[in-house]
Amino acid sequence: MNGRWVDANSRITAQLSGDPLVELANHGSLHIPMSVTGKLLVASTFWQ
Numbered sequence: 001m002n003g004r005w006v007d008a009n010s011r012i013t014a015q016l017s018g019d020p021l022v023e024l025a026n027h028g029s030l031h032i033p034m035s036v037t038g039k040l041l042v043a044s045t046f047w048q
Contacts, residue, residue: 001024006013016022 001013013024017024
């Protein structure tokens with residue numbers, strides 16, 4: 001599932017989030033590869 005799917009399926013997302021067998025987590029929407037950009041850039045992007 002991605003942000004577009006969640007936005008288009010908010011009712012299903014709400015049902016899934018209430019299910020104790022399902023864990024929803026966010027890994028960010030920028031998809032910055034740490035191996036290319038390095039730790040400092042990634043850290044500054046997330047902790048501004």
